[in-house]
Amino acid sequence: MKKLFVLPLFLLLTGCNIAVLDSQSDTADDQAFLILYSLALMLVVVLIVSILFIRFVFKYRYTDERKDNIPPDVKGNKWLETAWVVGPLLLLAILAVPTIMITYDQSAVLSSESENEGVPIQVTARQYEWTFEHANGKTEQNRLVIPEGETIQLHLHSEDIIHSFWVPKLGGKVDVMPDRELVYEIQNPRIGTYDGKCAEYCGVGHTSMRFVAEVVSQEEYENYLNER
Ligand SMILES: [Cu+2]
Structure with a gap:
């Protein structure tokens, strides 16, 4: 009986961050959609396999009256073999198309290849802190203030x-590298205060490499840029 309680505990401890499902930007919406979409597809497979499994366990179980009655060995059923080749291929295609589209759409590009549009913010990471520099030179550590409804170019x-x-509710995770500058876009963030963190183990201080992301109105962002 105790095992029944241990299982949900394990699920809670797997590090699955549910914050990603409470998405607060178009970028995060797409990511949350992909998670739920693939989960739904997987559930369909689990359901079909479970139903067939349970049905076969009962249908072909060993009983006294049918111990000599071994079902015929069927080989090369055209329809069945076609079904279990085409079925999984179809499932993979249904899974792959939106995954590839969204992944490519969101992937970070080298800054030399990026088109300059939206609100640019220079993000510098070091052990164990973040520095955010805005277009007019305004710089702040571990606090990222951005305007709502814009394309934010990090x-x-x-x-x-x-x-x-990584800001689970806005977008990420994107590698931040020492030898190149990558541009990552957060589309249309919505007003609120969100937790951000480093999502790549980078040393003893890794867990404290956190920051706050504040999405404010356009007006408040202007004020923020001008206050010194
Ligand atoms: Cu780090």
Whole structure:
């Protein structure tokens, strides 16, 4: 009986961050959609397999009256073999198309290849802190203030080793590298205060490499830029 309680505990301890499902930007919406979409597809497979399994366990179980009655060995059923080749292929295609589209759409690009549009912010990571520099030179540590409803262009660069930028409710994870500058876009963030963190183990201080992401109105963002 005790095992029944241990199982949900394990599920809670798997590190699955449910914050990603409470998405607060178009970018995070797409990511949450992909998670739920693939989960739904997997559930369909689990359901079909479970039903067949339970049915076969009962249908072909060993009983006294049918111990000599061994079912015929069927080989090469055209329809069945076609079904279990085409079925999984179809499932993979249904899974792959939106996954590839969204992944490519969201992937970070080298800054030399990026088109400059939206609100640019220079993000510098180092053990164990974040520095955010805005277009007018305004700089703040471990606090990222961005305007709502815009395309936020994060120019990510590291001063030492590889880190990873992640705000579960807004977007990420994106590697932050020392030898190149990557541009990652957060589309249409919504007003609120969200937790951000480094998502790549980078040393003893890794867990404290956190920051706050504040999405504010356009007006408040202007005020923020101008206050010194
Ligand atoms: Cu880090």
